[in-house]
Amino acid sequence: MQRSGQKQTRNAELTKAKILECATREFSQKGFAGARVSGITKRAGVNINLAYHYFSGKEGLFIAVMERAYKIIRSHHNDTEIRGLDPIEAMEKLVRSTFQLFLKHPEIIGLLNAENLHGASHIKKSKEIETLYHPLLEAIEGILERGAKEGKFRSNVNPVDLFISINAEGYMFLSNCHTLGFVLNENLLDPDRIRQREEHIVKVILYFLQFHPPR
């Protein structure tokens, strides 16, 4: 309003953002090869050439999309918050927030699948992404140590394997919901079913950590 007669249709930042958002959806839903630059710009309601002007092509778009996706991931995890909590509480919080990340940003799963199809070639160029999970891993290590010291968790749990498990339990549920739903004869995308899954995952991780095998 105040910014004089600035039309929406001539706002570069807005246009870029719109393109990026639609590219995120398109790549996530169709993969890199299946995505269409024209599909992206049609969704965004802008001229196709702007995608080339701002992102210099399909690959440039994909890289921009991946970078934004990892920024979302980074900002989602609140590492510092959980460091001070009781180990069990902290772990539960981490498990739930990981699952919620996939629910709130379902496009992330499709993007990660797309990126893995190409051997992660795009993100490997990014120094930022490389260190993205370092703080989170350190937090996990801290929780495990404290949990073991306080006798709440088993010791000798590999934090990397644990991290992968925390992600895998929700990731595959959502990424493979169509094939799984079909062979298991359930609608996995039903909100109640999703909540059930979250409770299940919390138990898988916590019970795994709390169990002390007989020796």
Next chain:
Amino acid sequence: MQRSGQKQTRNAELTKAKILECATREFSQKGFAGARVSGITKRAGVNINLAYHYFSGKEGLFIAVMERAYKIIRSHHNDTEIRGLDPIEAMEKLVRSTFQLFLKHPEIIGLLNAENLHGASHIKKSKEIETLYHPLLEAIEGILERGAKEGKFRSNVNPVDLFISINAEGYMFLSNCHTLGFVLNENLLDPDRIRQREEHIVKVILYFLQFHPPR
């Protein structure tokens, strides 16, 4: 006459098999959209028209590939064997064989990803696939019941969620090995690392089942 006819048939079957195998690799590695019919036939060393002749196009090829993939899955799981075992032993066997399935047939992961991208539209046409996992799920239910009765497992474990967990723990490790390997700074495809993962998964599932929460 007869011999030559047989020969032709045998060659035809061989050609079909070669095409199918190469199509499996291509679809798994590049997804449906990224796969090229010419890429498939070049790998197979046959003329591209044979792909049309035998499978009537790209989609026909993909369906044939998916059907073969599920046949492999079916033949891999030896449901009856585990029914008679001790619950813990049976569960461990199931977990390990699930992980080994993905290792022996890594193309399955790419194919399932491809199929999920399209909302599982192809396999939904197949009655056989729909009931593929029924015996396995029944076996799991049986194990859980016996385990609970014998006091070895917790009760009230949802077999479907458990089934998904058993798969997810290995599936995501392998399907996302490139992005995970990068952000975790580990080569997840190293044979020793893979063995380590298998041990981890066995513990996750068994400890989860064996833990009895207080109260």
Next chain:
Amino acid sequence: MQRSGQKQTRNAELTKAKILECATREFSQKGFAGARVSGITKRAGVNINLAYHYFSGKEGLFIAVMERAYKIIRSHHNDTEIRGLDPIEAMEKLVRSTFQLFLKHPEIIGLLNAENLHGASHIKKSKEIETLYHPLLEAIEGILERGAKEGKFRSNVNPVDLFISINAEGYMFLSNCHTLGFVLNENLLDPDRIRQREEHIVKVILYFLQFHPPR
């Protein structure tokens, strides 16, 4: 006719030849950047994709065109014939045949211009073209030596510079005929005018060789 029901539209060699010929004209007349693949295939009356199928793209077409052009050049010069002739006769024959080459194959001039625009990058890959003029240069050296020995030509004439002159006199006349014709107010493409040019060139070269400067 005899070759059974072989249709023209399904004769690969013929199609390739047609494309090549039309590509020659297009590249010669419009340069590499100005040429259109669709223009080439429209001229040839074939589907545009055949150009990609047979020559794998615009650059592949250009390279094929250049190679054919140099083959024409090679086959035009009859080096052995002139070696036995009287030096003056031999030189005259060489000059006239060089000029006639450009007249009979006017596309060569446009192609050479196009190739020079790109720093001769395409032909530099060809071993054949590199040695294409060696026999001709040797023939020129022989003629110059004999001419000098017989007292008909000056000595100390550089054969390379002479070779360039023999070409340049006709080449620029034809390649720049439009701008020259305009500023000189003559139609240089008139057949009589062309004949006049040939006579002029013969004199330029022969008189240059026959003149003995005083001292």
Next chain:
Amino acid sequence: MQRSGQKQTRNAELTKAKILECATREFSQKGFAGARVSGITKRAGVNINLAYHYFSGKEGLFIAVMERAYKIIRSHHNDTEIRGLDPIEAMEKLVRSTFQLFLKHPEIIGLLNAENLHGASHIKKSKEIETLYHPLLEAIEGILERGAKEGKFRSNVNPVDLFISINAEGYMFLSNCHTLGFVLNENLLDPDRIRQREEHIVKVILYFLQFHPPR
């Protein structure tokens, strides 16, 4: 007011000149079709729209470039100076200055090639260019006449053909230096090699004029 107006004008002129110079290089190096308006303005470091503002598009730019090129040519040839000289001296001077023109302004060759590709359509609109060479041709005629009268040159030499020869000998050497250099296995752009060429051309033209064929 006045000062600022002047300044703007001066900047405008400067900007125009910069664009024109860069356009000259771009068109000369890449031809009309290969040249990019954006390439020109990037070289000049100005906004692309200025090219449209000042020259109303690609073709307008090319015409302006050609006109400036011919102005350079015109200003280079000092016709009046050579009219008073000894015929042989005058001719040598003319030959050398023609060669030097191409050396000092190598872009002229590329521009003339570009213009000939299009049938000289652009310059044909210019009345100035049409008469550009008239004084020079008259000077040549004068020299030939005096040379014949003084017994130094043959008579019956066509001034137009001679003019073309004087240009051609240097023009093709430089315009085709890449292909010629390759097939002749010499670096024609070496300064010493260029000087050698100039001496050769002087001899070609002068000996051609001085030789009296036996009758």
Next chain:
DNA sequence: GATGAATGAGGTTTCATTCAT
């Protein structure tokens, strides 16, 4: 059954140019 020739649809990209400020 098998193959080379040919085609049509559509995707990515480039580029000259105009619009709006």
Next chain:
DNA sequence: TATGAATGAAACCTCATTCAT
């Protein structure tokens, strides 16, 4: 005067598919 935003046309090229032998 100068600039960034936006557009339309058309170029190159890919690829699934069909045709004809």
